[in-house]
Amino acid sequence: MKWLKNVFRRKRMYRDLSEEIQQHILEKTESLVDQGMSRADAEYCARRDFGNVTGIEERSREAWVWPIVDSLCGDIRYALRQLRKNYGFATTAILTLAIGIGATTAIFSLVNTVLLRPLPFPKPNRLTWIKQQDHSLPGVIPASLSYPDYFDWRALNHSFAGIASYTGRTVALESGAEARHLDATVVSTNFFDVLGTAPMLGRDFRPDEEKPGNRAVMLSYSLWQSAFGSARDITSRTIRLGDHDYVIVGVMPKDFQFPIGSPAPALWISLSEDADGKDPRTAERGFDCLDVIGRLKPGVILEQAKADLSLIAGNLARRYPDSNKWFTSAMLEPELQRLTGDVKPAFRLLFAAVMLMLLIACANVGSLLMARSSGRSAELAVRASIGASRAAIVRQLLVESVVLSVCGGIAGVVLSLGLLNGALHLMPLSIPRVENVTIDGPALLFVTAVSVVTGLLFGVLPAWRMSQLRPSQAMREGFRSVAGGREQHRAHNGLVVAQTAISLVLLVSSGLLIRSFVRIQSVDPGFDPEHVWTARVELLFDKLNHDQHVQFYNRLLERVSRMPGVQSASAGWPLPLSDSIATVSFNIRGRAIAKGDEPSESVAVVMAGYFETMRIPLISGRRFGPQDGAKAMPVMMINQAFARKYFGDENPLGKQIQVELGDGVINRPVREVIGVVGDVKAKSLLAGAAPQYYLPYAQAVITNPFITIRTSGNPAILHGALRAAVHEMDPTVPVYQVSTLDAYVSKSVAMIRFQTVLLSGFAAVALLLAGIGLYSLLSYMVVQRSREIGVRIALGAQRTDVLRMILYRGSRLTCAGLGAGLVISAITTGFLSGMLYGVRPYDLISFAGMAGVLLVAGLLASSIPAYRAAQLDPIETLRQQ
Amino acid sequence: MMILRSLMREPMHGYALVQYIKQRSNDLLQIEEGSLYPALQRLLRERLVKAEWKISPSNRRVRTYQITSAGKKYVEREVSSFKRMVEGITLVLSPSES
Numbered sequence: 016m017k018w019l020k021n022v023f024r025r026k027r028m029y030r031d032l033s034e035e036i037q038q039h040i041l042e043k044t045e046s047l048v049d050q051g052m053s054r055a056d057a058e059y060c061a062r063r064d065f066g067n068v069t070g071i072e073e074r075s076r077e078a079w080v081w082p083i084v085d086s087l088c089g090d091i092r093y094a095l096r097q098l099r100k101n102y103g104f105a106t107t108a109i110l111t112l113a114i115g116i117g118a119t120t121a122i123f124s125l126v127n128t129v130l131l132r133p134l135p136f137p138k139p140n141r142l143t144w145i146k147q148q149d150h151s152l153p154g155v156i157p158a159s160l161s162y163p164d165y166f167d168w169r170a171l172n173h174s175f176a177g178i179a180s181y182t183g184r185t186v187a188l189e190s191g192a193e194a195r196h197l198d199a200t201v202v203s204t205n206f207f208d209v210l211g212t213a214p215m216l217g218r219d220f221r222p223d224e225e226k227p228g229n230r231a232v233m234l235s236y237s238l239w240q241s242a243f244g245s246a247r248d249i250t251s252r253t254i255r256l257g258d259h260d261y262v263i264v265g266v267m268p269k270d271f272q273f274p275i276g277s278p279a280p281a282l283w284i285s286l287s288e289d290a291d292g293k294d295p296r297t298a299e300r301g302f303d304c305l306d307v308i309g310r311l312k313p314g315v316i317l318e319q320a321k322a323d324l325s326l327i328a329g330n331l332a333r334r335y336p337d338s339n340k341w342f343t344s345a346m347l348e349p350e351l352q353r354l355t356g357d358v359k360p361a362f363r364l365l366f367a368a369v370m371l372m373l374l375i376a377c378a379n380v381g382s383l384l385m386a387r388s389s390g391r392s393a394e395l396a397v398r399a400s401i402g403a404s405r406a407a408i409v410r411q412l413l414v415e416s417v418v419l420s421v422c423g424g425i426a427g428v429v430l431s432l433g434l435l436n437g438a439l440h441l442m443p444l445s446i447p448r449v450e451n452v453t454i455d456g457p458a459l460l461f462v463t464a465v466s467v468v469t470g471l472l473f474g475v476l477p478a479w480r481m482s483q484l485r486p487s488q489a490m491r492e493g494f495r496s497v498a499g500g501r502e503q504h505r506a507h508n509g510l511v512v513a514q515t516a517i518s519l520v521l522l523v524s525s526g527l528l529i530r531s532f533v534r535i536q537s538v539d540p541g542f543d544p545e546h547v548w549t550a551r552v553e554l555l556f557d558k559l560n561h562d563q564h565v566q567f568y569n570r571l572l573e574r575v576s577r578m579p580g581v582q583s584a585s586a587g588w589p590l591p592l593s594d595s596i597a598t599v600s601f602n603i604r605g606r607a608i609a610k611g612d613e614p615s616e617s618v619a620v621v622m623a624g625y626f627e628t629m630r631i632p633l634i635s636g637r638r639f640g641p642q643d644g645a646k647a648m649p650v651m652m653i654n655q656a657f658a659r660k661y662f663g664d665e666n667p668l669g670k671q672i673q674v675e676l677g678d679g680v681i682n683r684p685v686r687e688v689i690g691v692v693g694d695v696k697a698k699s700l701l702a703g704a705a706p707q708y709y710l711p712y713a714q715a716v717i718t719n720p721f722i723t724i725r726t727s728g729n730p731a732i733l734h735g736a737l738r739a740a741v742h743e744m745d746p747t748v749p750v751y752q753v754s755t756l757d758a759y760v761s762k763s764v765a766m767i768r769f770q771t772v773l774l775s776g777f778a779a780v781a782l783l784l785a786g787i788g789l790y791s792l793l794s795y796m797v798v799q800r801s802r803e804i805g806v807r808i809a810l811g812a813q814r815t816d817v818l819r820m821i822l823y824r825g826s827r828l829t830c831a832g833l834g835a836g837l838v839i840s841a842i843t844t845g846f847l848s849g850m851l852y853g854v855r856p857y858d859l860i861s862f863a864g865m866a867g868v869l870l871v872a873g874l875l876a877s878s879i880p881a882y883r884a885a886q887l888d889p890i891e892t893l894r895q896q
Numbered sequence: 897m898m899i900l901r902s903l904m905r906e907p908m909h910g911y912a913l914v915q916y917i918k919q920r921s922n923d924l925l926q927i928e929e930g931s932l933y934p935a936l937q938r939l940l941r942e943r944l945v946k947a948e949w950k951i952s953p954s955n956r957r958v959r960t961y962q963i964t965s966a967g968k969k970y971v972e973r974e975v976s977s978f979k980r981m982v983e984g985i986t987l988v989l990s991p992s993e994s
Binding site for chain 2: 031032034035036038039042043064065066067068070071072074075076077078
């Protein structure tokens with residue numbers, strides 16, 4: 016630590032030292048004067064006898080601090096002074112670097128927060144996502160568990176310290192006269208224990224709170240604050256959710272959230288509520304609705320656990336073939352991997368793209384530095400000839416470039432903040448944890464590392480080159496400014512070619528993604544999402560009976576359709592592209608099928624007018640109407656894919672199908688197919704049309720369908736009107752999930768849009784940087800060769816010849832870059848094939864188009880210096896030399 | 897060593913030290929006057945001498961160096977080891993007595 020103290024004391028010491036030396040010389044001078052010498056001679060003599068004052072001061076100082084620290088500080092100060100002096104150069108270089116480093120940092124913090132950061136629970140890598148595998152269809156299809164299966168897995172396994180179940184639900188919390196809609200998660204009582212997080216207030220669930228009648232809830236911090244005013248005495252109080260009372264056992268810490276993703280649950284309910292009733296879900300082995308997370312015992316690896324659970328699953332399948340026949344094995348994955356697996360390829364792509372962009376920025380600044388350092392060769396030669404060692408010169412040049420890149424890094428952090436906020440704000444992503452993205456410690460560390468590395472990267476070439484200079488030659492060259500050495504030109508050209516090549520790779524990739532995105536945008540979803548407003552109302556299932564449900568919706572829809580601007584209104588569940596899918600098995604009359612082997616397809620329950628509102632075309636037969644009530648003949652509709660798969664060329668109308676859907680009122684009736692409608696992209700715009708069938712709401716009541724309203728104009732005004740209408744009918748019914756249908760469609764391609772827009776942005780910047788690189792190289796060349804050009808013109812060269820010469824040079828460089836870039840692109844675009852829709856990775860249009868764009872940019876960039884060269888006044892130029 | 901030995905006699909400032917060493921060595925040692933200062937700084941760092949600003953007899957503000965007790969011990973140790981070394985060299989260089 017002594018040296019550190021010295022660092023702080025050294026200012027005073029140095030002052031003392033130089034004063035002492037001055038005194039010494041003065042004293043000597045005076046004693047010589049006393050001996051009869053003239054003052055001037057005496058001073059000269061005293062200085063000569065003393066020796067090199069600066070050198071001695073320097074050596075004296077070296078006794079005190081690490082000389083390296085000192086000279087580094089000196090180099091940094093000098094570098095900053097240089098930058099201030101060359102304002103234009105510094106601004107260009109720092110901006111270029113800021114773009115490169117800023118974009119890299121933004122993507123890094125995205126990757127870090129979403130992909131790399133461990134889950135916020137103790138020993139997070141032991142948390143395991145668990146499903147059972149559905150072997151009834153080809154491919155690897157994960158399926159949820161039923162309560163009885165879950166209980167068996169939990170009791171019989173040997174690999175897990177605990178397995179917890181959770182399943183999403185919505186509840187209405189009565190607060191005063193109004194009701195609030197809340198997202199809840201129904202969990203097993205060991206849920207928090209498995210996650211390893213204790214409540215901040217109150218206690219954890221007790222095992223007996225899984226038994227019927229022991230309904231209990233754990234509050235989230237935000238609900239505790241917003242609905243209960245952060246009351247400390249909240250525990251053991253009772254709250255009313257829907258029609259039942261629940262005991263509050265505790266409050267979770269502020270940052271606790273599971274499941275991760277949106278919407279964040281406002282409270283967790285013990286699964287006691289599913290154990291209630293005469294037909295409890297906890298006893299229904301076919302009701303597969305549970306998500307499951309386990310915590311591995313120490314020392315147990317995933318494969319062991321998988322074998323363990325698969326054994327249990329196999330036994331269950333043999334014992335309960337009716338429900339479990341196809342679920343003979345377990346699927347396990349680390350929870351974090353499961354959570355982020357979908358976005359990994361996109362993030363990898365973006366990260367690779369920004370790294371390339373950073374490389375281009377480096378090359379750009381590198382060539383800027385090189386151009387500038389030739390102008391400085393005289394200065395450096397002077398330094399070398401008065402004794403600076405080669406290492407000292409290299410060190411100083413490297414320090415200068417690192418100072419540049421650190422400045423760029425600082426600007427880059429600001430830029431990345433803007434980029435992150437802007438991008439995520441404009442293009443919201445439904446990626447887990449994305450809301451936590453900030454420029455945090457690791458990101459700052461990353462910026463620092465990147466800045467220093469880039470500084471060295473782009474600085475090393477010019478620095479090495481400058482250190483090769485022979486002072487005598489450099490001084491001659493520097494003062495006369497003739498064309499730079501051949502070798503330097505080669506290095507400089509190489510940088511420009513590399514830049515062009517890399518930016519072509521980015522351009523081609525973005526071209527492919529753009530074309531793919533355009534294809535996706537033009538996919539017909541099978542319905543018309545424009546001008547449709549959707550919302551749900553939280554109608555309590557137990558409060559109203561079957562008929563009252565139907566009546567409530569009928570009355571509500573009638574009111575809504577009378578509102579101004581409304582063309583039609585209906586309701587249905589699930590909405591296409593809304594991330595929820597329900598599949599229910601059925602059997603077609605007249606086809607013998609063993610129990611447990613029944614086919615199963617996705618189902619939607621809709622009200623009359625749904626197909627008109629969604630503009631899903633009717634192909635044959637008729638649509639549901641008011642006549643298809645609870646007491647009427649049971650009916651259903653199917654889509655074209657369903658008709659093709661199950662009826663082939665037969666006419667599906669009039670076929671009898673028994674659907675395994677009971678709601679307590681209508682029990683698994685045999686239904687007649689009354690109509691066929693067009694296919695709808697239910698899961699994703701990219702997937703092919705899947706078979707789907709529709710049931711009328713009155714004959715299959717389900718909770719809280721989406722109300723869909725088609726309007727003639729701007730649907731936004733409806734929001735308030737709908738709320739008012741519902742409130743008027745029943746003030747305790749909350750309205751939620753209000754959105755446009757368009758938003759669902761757009762959200763389903765949000766990630767694709769995000770990566771396309773960002774990558775295109777990066778490619779555009781890369782193009783700009785490459786253009787600037789070429790421009791500055793040629794401008795520099797014109798300045799360097801102005802004397803030669805002047806002589807040529809004076810000797811009778813036509814101005815068009817000069818123009819052609821520079822343009823030729825520029826286009827040759829661009830073409831070299833293009834060639835290299837095309838080859839690299841051809842190799843790399845193969846990696847994109849998984850992300851492309853309807854475009855091949857070797858898509859000719861993207862390749863040729865982007866090469867064309869780059870060529871035009873190259874010509875543009877060279878035309879300005881070429882024009883300038885052609886305008887040179889030979890007399891003026893020669894006189895200047 | 898020479899500096900410490902000179903300072904053992906009395907505290908001195910830089911210029912006086914140079915003069916003193918020159919004079920003691922009968923001008924045999926032609927050292928660059930400045931080279932004294934790096935050496936002095938090193939001695940300061942090792943705390944073998946200490947320095948303070950004083951007014952010299954010629955009414956000049958000078959930085960006077962004074963040997964510390966550590967410095968004195970150091971000189972004694974070094975002088976004795978130097979003497980032993982000289983003794984050894986002398987023994988080797990002197991003609992053998994056999």
